[in-house]
Amino acid sequence: MSSEKTRAVVIRLADFSESSRVVTWFSDRFGKVATIAKGAKRLKGPFEAALDLLAVCEVVILRKSSSGLDILTEAKLLQRFTPKSGQLAGLYGGYYVAELLDALCEEDDPHPALYEAAEAALSWLSAGADVLLTLSWFELFLLREVGHAPNFETCVACGQPVSDAADVGFQISAGGVFCPGCVEASEPRRLISAGTMAVLNQLTAEGETTWQRLILTARQTRELRGILTPLLIHLLGRRPRTLRYLPL
Ligand SMILES: [Zn+2]
Structure with missing residues (x-):
């Protein structure tokens, strides 16, 4: 696994479990990337309000070397689509x-x-x-x-x-x-x-x-x-x- 930083825009959001979401990004460095955002559905979750459709963020992603979703570890909101x-x-x-x-x-x-x-x-x-x-x-x-x-x-x-x-x-x-x-x-x-x-x-x-x-x-x-x-x-x-x- 490697931790990578990139600028990215949210292109799809889907619920994954009680507290997590799958966030699909279109990113500057990796193109399309699907990530799991653990705790994203909690009110005081780790990503606060960054994970809106079409929000531009600076993200840190833990990239899986094998199959399976990458893990979103940080998302800093840069620009909301408004x-x-x-x-x-x-x-x-x-x-x-x-x-x-x-x-x-x-x-x-x-x-x-x-x-x-x-x-x-x-x-x-x-x-x-x-x-x-x-x-x-x-x-x-x-x-x-x-x-x-x-x-x-x-x-x-x-x-x-x-x-x-x-x-x-x-x-x-x-x-x-x-x-x-x-x-x-x-x-x-x-x-x-x-x-x-x-x-x-x-x-x-x-x-x-x-x-x-x-x-x-x-x-x-x-x-x-x-x-x-x-x-x-x-x-x-x-x-x-x-x-x-x-x-x-
Ligand atoms: Zn001709």
């Missing part, structure tokens, strides 16, 4: 981030950049950022990190670069876009307008936050979600549970 009252979409947006991390990440598979993106998305949602844009940005980041990002740059049929100057086709099963020259052969497909391709370019530009100032047209919203929602359902093999509470 969208302003009345901002239900922001609240459910946070739950959606947790659900996707839990469903699409493996235990002990570190993704420090994704950890940073998750913390950023949660703090933007807390501050009242646009829920659809923030979640779309996070979904695209997550898909890249877990190796399921669609190819929006080159035509999946002919390999030519696809500019955002013309309408293109998109097919989930093909893993990306078809250029105007190949689009006829790509049935069944979704059409993506040049404007939506430009939105996708902004949402996937590394280190950029200019997408936060975008105001999408109804068509861009429909086309963007027409790609991302079916893609995530396809990867999860089901509809995300929190999806029905969200403006996606």
Whole structure:
């Protein structure tokens, strides 16, 4: 056993016994980690109020070398997830981030950049950022990190670069876009307008936050979600549970 310290966010909580809970974290250093928090349900327990869904904590975890749960020994609350009252979409947006991390990440598979993106998305949602844009940005980041990002740059049929100057086709099963020259052969497909391709370019530009100032047209919203929602359902093999509470 080794004792390890990491920054982490609570992505799932479950009761384990009269006094203990199983806390699943998405952590900076280890990716997804499930821990047992002994005494967590006692009023004056060792973790006080740190163990809320989506709370960011600095934790100390006793890592098991064999199978079995790791043991949470310390959790210091750094940031609670607190969208302003009345901002239900922001609240459910946070739950959606947790659900996707839990469903699409493996235990002990570190993704420090994704950890940073998750913390950023949660703090933007807390501050009242646009829920659809923030979640779309996070979904695209997550898909890249877990190796399921669609190819929006080159035509999946002919390999030519696809500019955002013309309408293109998109097919989930093909893993990306078809250029105007190949689009006829790509049935069944979704059409993506040049404007939506430009939105996708902004949402996937590394280190950029200019997408936060975008105001999408109804068509861009429909086309963007027409790609991302079916893609995530396809990867999860089901509809995300929190999806029905969200403006996606
Ligand atoms: Zn092509």
